[in-house]
Amino acid sequence: MLAAATTSLPETPGGERNWDYRYSWIRDSTWMLWGLYSLGFDWEANDFFYFITEMLEDGSDIQVMYGIGGERELEEKTLAHLDGYENARPVRIGNGAYNHRQHDVWGAVLDSFYLHTKSRDSVAERFWRPLSRLVDEAIAHWREPDRGIWEVRGEPKHFTFSKIMCWVACDRGARLARLRDAHEQATRWQEAADEIKADVLANGVDDRDVFVQHYETEALDASLLLIPMLRFLPADDPRVRATVEAIENELTEDGLVLRYRVEETDDGLTGEEGTFTICSFWLVSALAEIGETARARQLCEKLLSYASPLLLYAEEIEARSGRHLGNFPQAFTHLALINAVMHVIKADQELVQNATPPGARPPHERRPTL
Incomplete structure (x- = not known):
């Protein structure tokens, strides 16, 4: 990919x-695997998974x-x-x-392995040693600053999302260890996950209970829309709702989401940028997660209207004109699109089921009256 x-x-x-x-x-790998598995492309998902594993098996640091x-x-x-x-x-x-x-990489790999493994109830022996090494690297380095998911070329910071992804590495590692009955590792990694979560909740949340871009700032960052999808906190946690709504209200242009405000972020570059299409699709998923189904559907429909004549998307959209900016087609954008549309479909299905009397067939399953 x-x-x-x-x-x-x-x-x-x-x-x-x-x-x-x-x-x-x-x-991108976790989203790619999720998208392929969700759409039934198991062979392609497995093939891409083994591309990832080949990068781990020679013992070198993961890039x-x-x-x-x-x-x-x-x-x-x-x-x-x-x-x-x-x-x-x-x-x-x-x-x-x-x-x-970039400290999110360990969590991305472990989440990919967990996604691949949880339906198989086992971890192949050849993968266990490199996976264990990645979890231990996350534990060794999570307290350090990094350049974050957006690959800033300014000074490294203690990015909140990077810390959360180190938690993902430890949490998924502990889950995989329990599948292997590796109880000592499961306990140690779960304790590390709990420590990271406590640190994030103490330092990555502002006075409004909103998750912020990095420690010691009040700037927002669209990557934090992923918190409920990563299951760092449940979707009904007040801090999750406050974060989603703050980003929706304060980090958007014409309803489309910026990844961050360039004037608030030392990314080592000059000039403005467009809204990040992946972040707008993340907002769709996040709104669906917190139960704002109508707002999620409305934004999803708006985003779908911005598709190019080929029904594809670049990395960014200029909010006022709808012009596509950046490299094209942007794979990450389309993976977020799949996730967003699946969230809207699931939310609609739940609404139908909740509105259907017991024993009755949902409207989409009923035969038309002749």
């Missing part, structure tokens, strides 16, 4: 936010991204002799994020 088939299509016309996305990001042939060196270069779309510069090949410290 490629993040996109293109490089250097600008996130801001004429700006510098131009990146090479022709690589496979590990963080955030790889070439599609498993290449590890993705040195970033600028092609000064070229102009990009509408004269965008610079044109880049390679991606310097490949050697970033």
